[in-house]
Amino acid sequence: MADAPEPQHAAKKQKRLCRYREEWVGKYPWITKAISDEMKALCKVCRREFGVSYGGEADVRLHASSKIHCANTATVKTNTLVSSFFKKQDDSMYDKIAAAELTSVFHCVAHQQSYRSLDCAMKLMPKLYSDSAIAKHVSCGRTKAEALVTNVLAPLASDxxxxxxxxxxxxxxxxxxxxxxxxxxxxxxxxxxxxxxxxxxxxxxxxxxxxxxxxxxxxxxxxxxxxxxxxxxxxxxxxxxxxxxxxxxxxxxxxxxxxxxxxxxxxxxxxxxxxxxxxxxxxxxxx
Missing domain, CATH: 3.30.420.40 (ATPase, nucleotide binding domain)
Structure with a gap:
């Protein structure tokens, strides 16, 4: 009696790989699409790429819970951006502040006062006029006053x-x-x-x-x-x-x-x- 044929096992189903999805940004704002591979994501906090081809969003959550990512997130929160040191002002406000500083310097020169007197006067203005946005941002000491006289008022006066x-x-x-x-x-x-x-x-x-x-x-x-x-x-x-x-x-x-x-x-x-x-x-x- 002939031997019975061995049963053929069904072919193993190949898992479909995942790609990066743009909708993840709404939930995870610190990621973006990797430039090198569409099956990877780029973490803007860690500044490194990680794969999402097998787990998809699960890989994103896995990276978010990692020690490195948590430590980098805490560091970013405590850091102060350089842009925060530059106050954003509209052009009209900037012109008014510049006019106030130049007028104060001209008043100092016209009344034969020293540049050093502006160091105190300009610090006093925000306290005297606390409700004025211009007074809060005026800043002009003896060094800046000398530069304004030399480069602005003097050429204008001799013109x-x-x-x-x-x-x-x-x-x-x-x-x-x-x-x-x-x-x-x-x-x-x-x-x-x-x-x-x-x-x-x-x-x-x-x-x-x-x-x-x-x-x-x-x-x-x-x-x-x-x-x-x-x-x-x-x-x-x-x-x-x-x-x-x-x-x-x-x-x-x-x-x-x-x-x-x-x-x-x-x-x-x-x-x-x-x-x-x-x-x-x-x-x-x-x-």
Whole structure:
């Protein structure tokens, strides 16, 4: 009797592999699709890929419960993002804050206050005006104030010389020596009139001159006007104190200027003129 054939076992069913699904992001926001393989997911917290081909979402849950993932999640929660240090502001608010800082610096300069005074004043503003969003964000100490004066206010203040040059306007100049220790400095102030702005008084330059002789000061004044592209023939008057070096009849700064521009007038020192007028008037009443 022939042997009976052995029963054939049914072929083992092959398991279907799983792919990454986009809907998992709603439940697990820390994952995304891996670039290398569609059967893997990328953990944004751990910065590593893991397979989901066999368990699908179960593999995601398995990774979420792992010690490495839990430790990395705790670290991310305690870290502060760099973006949090930069306050998001709209353009209009930023402009208002910048205007407030620049106005405060201009006020400090106009009233001859030190840059150091802004260190205290700017810290006081948020406390005085606690309901103001601008005051809360204003920040300007002596370092920033100096930068604003040097890079913003100073170029803007000296820009008027271009107008004098282009419109061929007549102007007067004034200067006087000021001693700071062993350093001798001279400011150059100009005064002019325009139909749009009326009488204007501006500081043109500020220079150091060791020699206080008539020839040295005259040469420096001429050079400074030349640097600003201003013609000395447009100078209508020269103002300074009544010292001999300025208005001596034989040799002085005024006499040197008159050799170049014969129409220049001696304005002398207005402060001394007013002082002498008041002094003389008081002497008349005291008699």
């Amino acid at each position: 008027f010389s271009k107008s004098l040059e282009s419109k061929d306007i007549f102007f007067s100049i004034a200067t006087d020596a000021s001693n700071k220790g062993n350093v001798k400095t001279f400011p150059i102030s100009v005064r002019f009139w325009t139909p749009e702005q009326g009488i204007q008084t501006r500081v043109l330059d500020f220079f150091e001159q060791a020699a206080e002789s008539a020839d040295a000061v005259t040469d420096t004044l001429l050079n400074k006007l030349k640097e600003h592209k201003l013609s000395f023939h447009n100078v209508s008057a020269y103002s300074a104190d009544n010292a001999a070096v300025n208005y001596g009849r034989r040799h002085s700064i005024y006499q040197n200027q008159k050799k170049i521009n014969s129409k220049i007038l001696p304005a002398n020192c207005p402060a001394h003129i007013i002082h002498n007028a008041v002094k003389k008037k008081q002497a008349m009443y005291c008699k």
